[in-house]
Amino acid sequence: MNSCCCVPIAAGQVISRLGLTWMGRPGSIQAVTGAFRKLLYLTASYWLTRVFLFLIIAILDPNVDSREWVEPPSAYYFFVVVDDTLSYSYLVFVVILLRNLRSAVRSKYAIPEAHSCPTGCEDTCCSLFCPCLVVSQMMRHTADYDSHGGRCCTETGLPSHAPSIV
Secondary structure, eight states, X not given: OHHHXXXXXXXXXXXXXXXXXXXXXXXXXXXXXXXXXXXXXXXXXXXXXXXXXXXXXXXXXXXXXXXXXXXXXXXXXXXXXXXXXXXXXXXXXXXHHXXXXXXXXXXXXXXXXXXXXXXXXXXXXXXXXXXXXXHHHHHHHTOOTTTSOOOTTSSSSSOTTSOSOO
């Protein structure tokens, strides 16, 4: 469920299991600490900002209750552009995060790239076109859900007594 609803948080759980930085790269102990929380706060901030922008846009739109189209004020267009820019920036962030994380998982477990893709392209394409499936696959690859059921609101997505890496 977590991988479908909130990809960066699910990726944060995999990152915590593997001891990577919040961008899915190997790093020092200081850089690795708190990676899940950073992604959780970043995702929550993103969604709260989007809701706030949506409310502003709805308030500024004169066509909500009007039967005839009325030209919205320039502030309306400004907030629409800010919202679009934020959305595309978040998409780019998620794709880069998943690409880095998928590459780290493939490297750790010696999983080769598909021969049909150009070198280095598979991680990016999969992360762009099916992020939910990518993070689900990494979650299943780094945990044994048959032995230990998943937990939504933990740093690793597993019970505290479960091993962090399979």
